[in-house]
Each structure stands twice: as C-alpha cells, then as structure tokens.
Amino acid sequence: MSSNGQSEQSLYGGAMTVILPPQAIDVSQIRDVPDNQEVFTHNVTDQSIIFDILEYIEEPDHQAIQSHFQEVAEYNKASDNDVTKIISIEEISKDELLLTECTKAYYVLGQQKVAKFNETAKNLMNLHLGLFRLPQFSTDILITSNDPVIISPESSSHNAIPTSADRWTVMDIKRVITSLKLLDTGLFE
Template sequence: MAKNKFISTPLFGGGIVADLPENFADVSKLRQVPDNQEVYIDKDGFSSIIFEICERVGPSGSSPEIDGTALSTHLEELVGDDKDTVRVWNSTETEFSELPKSTPTYSVLATQTPRSETKAAAPSANNASDFTAIILTLVRLEKESTDILITINVPHIKGEYDEDAIDLELGKQGKLIGDAVEYASRIWSTFQVKNWSLFNEV
C-alpha cells in the first residue's frame, strides 16, 4: 500500500515548520484565513489540517488535570453548540520530538455526528457527512501564554468510505482515520518552532 508522502512546510511566515502531506493545499491561496491560523485541505478528499495559535486557557502550571481541562475547553469551542454530538474515544499525552522536553502536549481522538435535523436540512447528501473524526492536538507554551491547536478534521461522507472498516469501539479506524493518525504523528515528530517571538506578534 502506498505510504503518504510528506513535505516540510513553513507555517506562520516560517516561524514554525512541520511536515504536511504532499497532497494538501494551502487554503490561504484560495480565501482569507485569520492571521492566527494556517489551514490546509486535501486536494483529493475532504480532510483538513488546521494550525491555530490561541491564548492559553486555564490556570498557570501544568498537570494532567489542568491540561486535560484546557483540552476539553478547546474541543468544546471547536464544536460550538454541537458538543453533545461529540464522543471522545481516547486522550493521551503526546511527544513532540523537536520541542523542549518539558512542553506539555496532548491529543484527543473524537467523533462528531451531525444531528438528524441538520442532515434533514441538507438532503443534498454530497456534503452531509455521516460523522467527522477529529484529531485535536494541544501544545501548551506557558512562558509564551500560548496554546497551539492542531486539528485534523476527517469528514466521512456516505459512499466515500468503507463503513464496514470502521468500528471505533473495537479500535477499527478505517483508512481515512488511519491516514489522519499518520499525518498527526508525522506533525508531532517534525513540528519545530523557528521563531519564538512569533507568539508575541499573533
């Protein structure tokens, strides 16, 4: 099976670099993207990867409880009013190879299922996804008062994926989520801050 190819990609004017899949395109070349975000979309599918520099949430210091609450807060902000349609499958501490060893980093795999009335309102099934898988990674930079969010969104649209290949209860992720996990782990191993003063500017 062909492995995904990656390319070292400058983000935020080169202040950060990370390897991204070769077949993902920079959305800012197509439309306006907020200054604190970098958005990439799959040219051959529906997945997207978003890097976002946010203000740090929660109290100072770091512990699984403080950071876990921050992760939940960001996930809730991400899904907005739909938080009751979200299910978290796992949440783990993550290791970023190129960041200082003491940097707290966490990731979560969640799925969001559209409400049935939302689906009914959009019968043009080409955009109504059965569910969207979300891999959200949180990098906590306390000294910089910054949280970096890396979100990989993976919509599963009827007819575009093998439904039998997915059973998250049993740990069966299917190809799309499998690819997203590979994207995430490649980002974790290559994400590097080249310009720390970036966090004063955003």
C-alpha cells in the first residue's frame, strides 16, 4: 500500500492489476460476483467501482459508448423517464495508460437516477466510465464508478453517510482507469 492509501489490486486471478483508492473493499468477500466482473465498494460511502469484461461492440467508438452507457442504465433500472445522460466524453491518450493493448480508451461522465435495493426512492448518481476497446480480443473492458450526488430523503442511504467520510474523487477514479494493466492475454481466451 502506498502512503496515500492507494493500493495495487490483482484482478481476474492475477491477469490484470489496478491501483485502487483508499477504503476500497472487495465485494466478492461479501457476496457472489459474476466471473466477468470485479466489484469494489467504498467502506463508508455508497460509491462503487465495477470492472466488466464485455463482448466487443462492433460499432464506432461513440456509439459503443452510448450502448454501454445504456446497458449500465438498464442494469441500474434507470428508466427513460429518469435522468439518464452522458455529460462528457474524453479520449484518453495511450501515453497516460498502462493498458497499452487497447486501440482506444475513453473517460465518460454521465448521470442516472437510480434506486438502491429496488426501492422506489431514486438517487442522482454521477457515473464515471472508463471504456477500453480491444477488438483484437473481441473485448471491451468497462470500468463503472457509481458516485451518489443527491440522496433521496426516502432512500435507505439517506443520512447513512457521515459528512466527514473521505469520498473518492474524480482524480481517484481517473487513476483507477489509467492504472489498469493487463498481465495475461489468456484472460480473453
């Protein structure tokens, strides 16, 4: 672990590594996680970071971003009537990445209104996405960070998070994205 609390974490049985922000807890220690995912949650806030190995979407990059964003919205049960929007898309220079096998990488900021635990109360979430395009492996890697912005008074999370909690910052999430590293391409076989 480094002095700033960040630590290198092995993913997918050691096939990848990433630098996680402080207070990240491996959700697989608490519940089952699908084989194509690695999930971490903040130990105090409702923030989370999800790594997904997905089938490559045979579309231009911006359409693939839209498709993945929509899939996240569907997974989060964010309906068309709710806030579901992409705010910005930034291409990440390969010079900034440790995952050099990707052809392109993007940081995407979006928002969705999401209910926790199938509650009716919806919370406004900032979604920070990192999308890595790896057509040579027929794979897209998606990192999704859920960051609650406005918690509904009816939500089970309302008042549950101390105001003194050290939240993960955009800088922390971007560090996760840029630090993802592939050690074994056999992961994609």
